[in-house]
Amino acid sequence: xxxxxxxxxxxxxxxxxxxxxxxxxxxxxxxxxxxxxxxxxxxxxxxxxxxxxxxxxxxxxxxxxxxxxxxxxxxxxxxxxxxxxxxxxxxxxxxxxxxxxxxxxxxxxxxxxxxxxxxxxxxxxxxxxxxxxxxxxxxxxxxxxxxxxxxxxxxxxxxxxxxxxxxxxxxxxxxxxxxxxxxxxxxxxxxxxxxxxxxxxxxxxxxxxxxxxxxxxxxxxxxxxxxxxxxxxxxxxxxxxxxxxxxxxxxxxxxxxxxxxxxxxxxxxxxxxxxxxxxxxxxxxxxxxxxxxxxxxxxxxxxxxxxxxxxxxx
Numbered sequence: 001x002x003x004x005x006x007x008x009x010x011x012x013x014x015x016x017x018x019x020x021x022x023x024x025x026x027x028x029x030x031x032x033x034x035x036x037x038x039x040x041x042x043x044x045x046x047x048x049x050x051x052x053x054x055x056x057x058x059x060x061x062x063x064x065x066x067x068x069x070x071x072x073x074x075x076x077x078x079x080x081x082x083x084x085x086x087x088x089x090x091x092x093x094x095x096x097x098x099x100x101x102x103x104x105x106x107x108x109x110x111x112x113x114x115x116x117x118x119x120x121x122x123x124x125x126x127x128x129x130x131x132x133x134x135x136x137x138x139x140x141x142x143x144x145x146x147x148x149x150x151x152x153x154x155x156x157x158x159x160x161x162x163x164x165x166x167x168x169x170x171x172x173x174x175x176x177x178x179x180x181x182x183x184x185x186x187x188x189x190x191x192x193x194x195x196x197x198x199x200x201x202x203x204x205x206x207x208x209x210x211x212x213x214x215x216x217x218x219x220x221x222x223x224x225x226x227x228x229x230x231x232x233x234x235x236x237x238x239x240x241x242x243x244x245x246x247x248x249x250x251x252x253x254x255x256x257x258x259x260x261x262x263x264x265x266x267x268x269x270x271x272x273x274x275x276x277x278x279x280x281x282x283x284x285x286x287x288x289x290x291x292x293x294x295x296x297x298x299x300x301x302x303x304x305x306x307x308x309x310x311x312x313x314x
Contacts, residue, residue, distance in 0.1 A: 212232075
């Protein structure tokens with residue numbers, strides 16, 4: 001049996017520590033730990049990597065501290081449009097939804113679509129109708145809205161009017177998870193509300209298989225966060241897997257090359273979590289911090305937002 005491992009992120013839009021109260025930072029770390037426990041419990045029970053990444057992402061979608069599900073960003077019209085995807089490294093099967101306005105847990109809809117098998121990707125009202133028909137929980141737009149996101153939208157509109165740049169946590173955020181199960185299979189999942197003040201109907205990299213989400217057994221699983229347009233252009237998830245498979249790069253070299261070399265000229269916030277077939281997890285980012293957590297193959301759990309790393313009870 002393979003040693004199990006798990007890594008998660010809650011977005012690289014982690015800004016100066018003074019941008020959130022101590023209680024907010026603590027709450028975010030607490031929910032990161034809960035997400036890790038949810039995913040790791042599934043792995044310990046012998047469940048699949050797909051089960052684990054879905055379970056971890058659901059916890060973060062339900063948390064107000066992250067830009068996915070409850071607490072998601074608002075577009076230019078003050079509307080939540082949610083994106084998510086999941087991929088099974090065993091079969092390369094995947095499911096993705098985008099521009100949902102009503103699905104409580106978009107990652108569940110992505111998983112359900114993957115298992116339905118008729119399509120990889122549904123968008124907009126069709127995604128919402130599919131989820132409702134499958135018995136998934138539907139919510140009014142008010143469920144997703146928090147004061148923090150309303151204030152962030154107002155701030156981004158002011159920045160746009162003044163020609164100034166917003167902070168990373170005013171802009172965007174994403175949640176994601178990657179896992180290796182006891183059978184040696186890999187999976188990845190990603191969910192987001194996009195970025196605050198995004199154009200109506202904009203879709204980023206999170207639901208794009210090969211860009212923000214990718215998993216291939218024997219190679220790696222990847223979930224990204226940052227300026228999604230560039231993750232799409234560079235096909236980041238697939239590019240990392242390709243460098244590992246064809247150039248024989250290790251996971252640290254492949255991911256650092258993308259985040260801190262290839263994307264560097266664009267001066268964008270970017271980060272990701274990735275895990276290889278041996279359970280080695282990495283979490284490179286180029287912003288002052290990134291919400292992240294991981295469980296080592298030895299069964300030790302950690303969460304972090306900035307440089308300081310906190311060990312947690314699993």
